[in-house]
Amino acid sequence: MSAFDIERVRAQFPMLSGREGARKLVFLDSAATSLKPRVVIDAEADFYARDYGTVRRGIYGLSQAATARYEGVREKARSFLNAREVNEIVFTRGTTEAINLVANSFGRSVLKSGDEVLVTAMEHHANIVSWQLVCKAVGATLSVLPIDDSGQLVLAELDRLLSPRVKVVALAHMSNVLGTVNPVAEVARRAHAAGAVVLVDGAQSAAHMPVDVQELGCDFFVCSSHKMCGPSGVGILYGRHEVLEAMPPWQGGGDMIVTVGFDETTFEAPPYRFEAGTPPIAQVIGFGAALDFLDGIGREHLAAHEHGLTDYATGRLHEVPGLRVFGSAPGKGGIIAFVIDGMAPYDIGTLLDEQGIAVRVGHHCAQPLMKRLGVASTVRASFGVYSTRADIDALVEGLHKVRGILS
Amino acid sequence: MSAFDIERVRAQFPMLSGREGARKLVFLDSAATSLKPRVVIDAEADFYARDYGTVRRGIYGLSQAATARYEGVREKARSFLNAREVNEIVFTRGTTEAINLVANSFGRSVLKSGDEVLVTAMEHHANIVSWQLVCKAVGATLSVLPIDDSGQLVLAELDRLLSPRVKVVALAHMSNVLGTVNPVAEVARRAHAAGAVVLVDGAQSAAHMPVDVQELGCDFFVCSSHKMCGPSGVGILYGRHEVLEAMPPWQGGGDMIVTVGFDETTFEAPPYRFEAGTPPIAQVIGFGAALDFLDGIGREHLAAHEHGLTDYATGRLHEVPGLRVFGSAPGKGGIIAFVIDGMAPYDIGTLLDEQGIAVRVGHHCAQPLMKRLGVASTVRASFGVYSTRADIDALVEGLHKVRGILS
Amino acid sequence: MTETIADKQAALIARFNTIPGWEDRYREIIRMGRDLPTFPEEHRLEKNKVKGCQSQVWLHARPDDGRVHYVGDSDAAIVKGLISLVLAVYSGHTFDAIIATPATFVDGLGLGQHLSQSRANGLSAMLKQVKLYALAFKAMANKQTL
Amino acid sequence: MTETIADKQAALIARFNTIPGWEDRYREIIRMGRDLPTFPEEHRLEKNKVKGCQSQVWLHARPDDGRVHYVGDSDAAIVKGLISLVLAVYSGHTFDAIIATPATFVDGLGLGQHLSQSRANGLSAMLKQVKLYALAFKAMANKQTL
């Protein structure tokens, strides 16, 4: 099932091994956020305790060393995504801020009244509302690429929807509900041919499979550290050099300027142009440790491990009477959303929690997708590098118990 | 000099006590960022290791408990600033993002062509460039309240400048170069009478004196955790309820919506409307520990301690031949910017660093102020809760040694 | 109606404490939800939805001679049960009693801690709404007597 | 000119290693800065400023028969000294030698680590600029011979 030693991996996560007295945790909400390995926690804590300094501002040793480490993580991130240049990596608070940065900087400068932004029917609110706000401000509209009943994009509709008015195509790499991995390279190729730029929301893919932004051919790729075994409060915006270079600043403040006058101000080149103010320094450094951790395991191994779990879980869940899974795309990632006939997802989640099993319940920030699926909410189990078949067995047993209580 | 036991305070900062083998650190750059006490480092690390969960999304226990702690820090922040309501506290990445939020949400919806934003001649770039970008987008202009040679606002000019076109007055509570504490309540009174809202940049004041937003009478108050003994990557926007309530969302994403449709989306009330996406959860929790730490010492004690240091340092620095201090406002805070005739600030900073003394050198993100002062850059020494007279003695001795090398 | 809100809370806690396992306590809650009077469809309106719940919750109230009578519903069985607990405790009491008496019973039921501390499951939102109704009716009544 | 860039770096390091204290090493750097030829005022232009330095740094270069000759200046004495070190090492060498030889000497001078790793003090920006000139001149030269 896996090419790495799962018990050795799990031993590195204090939430799984080190909570004395606490009940064993069955954590099946990695799509919302991932647990943290000890190396990441220590990297941040040690930085505060031994090496703390601000970045880019001080000439003294602590600040210089912090700057070197901070910029070192930028290089790690470049390599993690296989970007061409380190200057293509901008640190943000997370996926949501990264999309908003693009929508506001790129979007507001390019979109005109009558233009369109094409999203898909499976997007997370972050990749809908950010565009809606900008579209409304400039008089552009949102159009939607539909999905079929297996949870895959209807590519046959793509060329029709890619009218010359479409300036941006924004789509998830992996759906946070269906688990579908979208054919991003194909979409990007066609979008580029139609003159649109392509943003890929990699919140769900970045920590779960190898990602190569050059192979994907996208203009932007965004992801969140906290879903990648890293600290909260930091994420990446990858932007293709030529596109980033042409974008105006979004937020104004320290470190993103060359000169400031009350009359005229000139701005730094990317990525600094887009990193106004003191950044999440310690979080970036912790994120570096997370990228090393994931690369140390190897993302192919990790993807194989999670595919194995997904197949196993899909089979076992079908043992539960009345259970219905949403999303059956071939090669789907480790995310399984389901309902059980006659039982409210809220009730299922609450009774699983009583058994120490953490799943997500709700609309998963994807209300338009819920509407398409014909439900108000679902239960969602999702896997991470530390997940095991035993977690899935616990879930299935837990669901049997839930049924015993609810029916 | 101080009403608290400084050695007991210092013992809580690993950077000052716990760096085995490292040279003793003389840290005089607290205006850039502050060192962290052990309780703050542990709060964040323990959260990751024992209690990690995402906020506002999960019904399982870990997520519920994390949400309760996260919201608990909001209440701590309310109390720290003496805001009326907990809903007046929005978490941001820091001061810079908080100002940009106001400039974009409030500014873009209120400012029209021909309107003005009034700032002062001593502002940090964060409180200039953010407004410039918005002004440029809507056709408004920036006007500037001048300062006198002691580094104080020329209040006599205020009423003249407060034309009906002025919609926003944005000023620092404490200057990050001059140390001047501005008469914010008086400015706010007059600005309100003229129909403008008032934003106070509290980056330099929040951790160094008692702050009461109701007494200040401002509409917005912003500050950064990393300058307040807390983690990097988080800060506060306080906004008066009525003003916040009327503001449109800025960033779009998860947790800030009530319903999302491709056609129409409705938004949460403040503060959630302004916290799109997964917030810096662990950082907020660490920030809570920092607020407790500062309140445990008592901000009056802290202010008295730092005033004592400022007086002492001002006296001792004048022993250094050719040294000139910028800013002599009565009651100024613990920030001392200076130059020495015939020596480049860069050289001074470098040679102090060789002696283990960390000061800041440069324009301090206040280029317009540098222009007003007639210099390109200065050296800046600034104090925090852990600073001592011994630090100042080391600085003065260090400067004598620097003179010996440079002249 | 001589039993106070506090009495009723104590009785509820006592009853739940006789139920040994968490499964049976949930079964009892769900059973109580099934006994909840049918929610009148004319009140299933957007304005009667309680915000901040992860499941859908409706709550409606009417004043009657200084007292409040509530009806409620949810699409989730557990939440429906919680509503029935809340209403069993508060419905039919006076404005002042409802306003004055905090809900202390939830912690005593022997359920997972998360049920009590949650913004998400909406119990606190529901309790807040219960009190808001009483406050509003009291304000209206005072106005009428002026 | 038979001494290579590497030779010169080695010689510099050897010389600095004979200076015992950090104070004297800085004095030597500053002294070397004073010996820097006066920067021609006609080159004190915005386009000759090296970006990314905390002090002001100017660098100008001209090609001469396959070699690059540099002049530089700074308002900070230490930076001026560093410029003089850099130019002592690189100025007058061939395009290819300049492009091919990394600057390894800085770590060997016995100065604070921050001088070598800094984006802020601009040493790395300065070294980059030195190489860029050589690259640009080489590209121009190749074009002319085509």
Ligand SMILES: Cc1ncc(COP(=O)(O)O)c(C=O)c1O
């Ligand atoms: C007065 C003032 N405003 C704003 C800022 C910006 O704060 P931050 O970089 O934490 O966003 C600073 C600090 O650099 C400051 O001193």
Ligand SMILES: Cc1ncc(COP(=O)(O)O)c(C=O)c1O
């Ligand atoms: C597909 C997708 N996009 C965007 C996001 C938002 O990420 P964040 O909340 O870290 O900004 C998420 C996670 O919630 C997601 O799953």
